[in-house]
Amino acid sequence: MTETALKNTALIAPGPRGRLLVGNLHDFIDDFLLTMDRDFIAYGDIVRYRIGSRVMHVVSNPHYAQHILVDHQRDFPKVGGNGGLEIIAGNGLISNPSPESWLVQRRMMQPMFHRKRLAAMGEKIDAAGARMLQRWQALPNAAPIDMNHEMLQVTLDIIMQTMFSADMLGEVGKLAPAVTAAVDYANYQIFNPFSLPLPLPTKRNRAYMQARKVLDSMIFGLIQQRRAMNEPLGDLLDMLLEAQDADTGERMSNEQIRDEVLTIFAAGHETTANTLTFAWYLLGEHPEIRRQLQAELDQVLQGRAPSVSDLSNLPYTNQVFKEAMRLYPAAPITGPRRVTKPTQLGGYDLPIDSRVIVSITNLHRHPAFWANPLEFDPTRFAPNAQQPRHHLAFMPFGAGPRKCIGNNLAEMEGALLLACVAQHYNPQLQTGHQVQPEMAITMRAKGGMPMLLKRR
Numbered sequence: 001m002t003e004t005a006l007k008n009t010a011l012i013a014p015g016p017r018g019r020l021l022v023g024n025l026h027d028f029i030d031d032f033l034l035t036m037d038r039d040f041i042a043y044g045d046i047v048r049y050r051i052g053s054r055v056m057h058v059v060s061n062p063h064y065a066q067h068i069l070v071d072h073q074r075d076f077p078k079v080g081g082n083g084g085l086e087i088i089a090g091n092g093l094i095s096n097p098s099p100e101s102w103l104v105q106r107r108m109m110q111p112m113f114h115r116k117r118l119a120a121m122g123e124k125i126d127a128a129g130a131r132m133l134q135r136w137q138a139l140p141n142a143a144p145i146d147m148n149h150e151m152l153q154v155t156l157d158i159i160m161q162t163m164f165s166a167d168m169l170g171e172v173g174k175l176a177p178a179v180t181a182a183v184d185y186a187n188y189q190i191f192n193p194f195s196l197p198l199p200l201p202t203k204r205n206r207a208y209m210q211a212r213k214v215l216d217s218m219i220f221g222l223i224q225q226r227r228a229m230n231e232p233l234g235d236l237l238d239m240l241l242e243a244q245d246a247d248t249g250e251r252m253s254n255e256q257i258r259d260e261v262l263t264i265f266a267a268g269h270e271t272t273a274n275t276l277t278f279a280w281y282l283l284g285e286h287p288e289i290r291r292q293l294q295a296e297l298d299q300v301l302q303g304r305a306p307s308v309s310d311l312s313n314l315p316y317t318n319q320v321f322k323e324a325m326r327l328y329p330a331a332p333i334t335g336p337r338r339v340t341k342p343t344q345l346g347g348y349d350l351p352i353d354s355r356v357i358v359s360i361t362n363l364h365r366h367p368a369f370w371a372n373p374l375e376f377d378p379t380r381f382a383p384n385a386q387q388p389r390h391h392l393a394f395m396p397f398g399a400g401p402r403k404c405i406g407n408n409l410a411e412m413e414g415a416l417l418l419a420c421v422a423q424h425y426n427p428q429l430q431t432g433h434q435v436q437p438e439m440a441i442t443m444r445a446k447g448g449m450p451m452l453l454k455r456r
């Protein structure tokens with residue numbers, strides 16, 4: 001069929017009615033995750049929304065994800081100017097909307113995240129896990145903790161260790177609270193599109209500007225200090241400084257390095273921490289699965305501390321982490337893409353210049369691709385149990401050229417931290433707490449995850 005013929009037969013996708021001027025914005029602000037879930041059940045794999053005057057579709061089918069993110073990705077570039085992560089990461093890899101300059105950046109950064117290079121950082125990850133356990137040893141049995149806070153602390157420790165070498169960690173201690181303040185501001189901006197512009201000195205704006213100042217001066221200081229050193233330290237900062245465009249030999253400017261450092265900070269620790277937090281909740285609710293995980297750890301490790309090099313011998317541990325990512329993907333949607341060519345998906349028209357988002361949450365729970373989709377069952381990922389399903393029915397790290405660059409690091413640290421904790425503890429949700437996921441740039445547990453840290 002020609003494009004014109006396609007257009008003539010296209011239908012407008014179903015979706016909830018919006019309000020007069022703002023369209024469906026209020027649904028997203030009220031509860032983004034609930035809206036996506038409810039409308040998927042009510043309307044199906046493509047749902048049409050209106051945000052102000054702009055049409056946006058949320059798609060929840062792996063075939064459509066393949067079309068948008070992989071096969072025709074050039075026709076669906078990532079959109080800039082959305083606030084959110086861009087506020088922190090500027091022109092960093094995750095938020096750069098220009099396909100040309102993004103490609104140069106991606107080629108420069110890809111080798112940093114190669115499995116072999118990351119394995120060389122394994123000791124730093126092992127050490128961060130050991131530090132967490134040491135901290136916990138001082139607590140009494142069944143001490144009440146916020147598991148989300150604990151997981152954020154350890155993943156931040158890992159990203160600090162791998163990004164900056166240990167001798168600089170004292171200096172960068174101030175970085176973490178400034179990143180948290182900037183992420184809070186970015187999150188507020190997403191759900192409050194009519195908030196007062198930055199130059200106006202509101203309390204919130206001033207707090208953000210202050211955090212931004214700390215981040216800039218500290219990162220530029222570290223870059224300057226490192227450029228003056230002769231010895232490479234082998235951390236991510238070194239790799240950013242050394243990264244070169246293979247074709248032109250060009251290196252990154254200080255501003256670009258600052259943006260990439262903040263991108264890796266912002267994209268690289270909360271995601272893994274939130275996944276682990278939900279994994280502890282799931283394991284607490286399913287003691288039989290936790291016991292199976294512990295049996296594997298006991299058998300393979302024989303009581304010694306786990307290390308990154310053990311992970312290839314811990315298949316069930318890896319499966320548990322994957323299944324937690326399936327049920328609670330830390331990035332529940334892809335960033336919005338712009339439709340630049342007349343497109344039909346599933347018989348519905350996606351108009352030019354409209355936006356399209358892939359719902360990772362809905363793909364991961366799609367009843368056509370998963371048996372008992374809401375059940376926590378790590379054996380779905382056992383090598384001998386792979387059901388014939390579309391490979392994008394599970395895509396916690398996205399797909400296509402803009403797939404997560406940190407996926408290997410996330411899987412490595414996720415499985416290692418699961419092993420570290422499960423070897424010694426049976427964390428249990430505190431009685432009476434209702435777990436509710438919420439969207440805050442990443443998917444996180446609303447109000448944290450109050451648990452009792454029971455020793456095994």
Ligand code: HEM
Nearest residue numbers: 094267268271272330331334335397398402404405406410
């Ligand atoms: C469980 C942990 C993680 C999850 C679920 C996750 C998920 C994702 C997803 C879905 C995307 C694609 C977004 C899109 O298509 O719009 C993405 C991109 C990205 N992620 Fe992750 N991520 C995780 C961990 C990490 C880590 C550890 C790092 C770095 C240390 C990282 C850095 C990035 C970057 C830089 C991009 C942008 C890639 C590009 O556009 O070329 N992520 N991530």
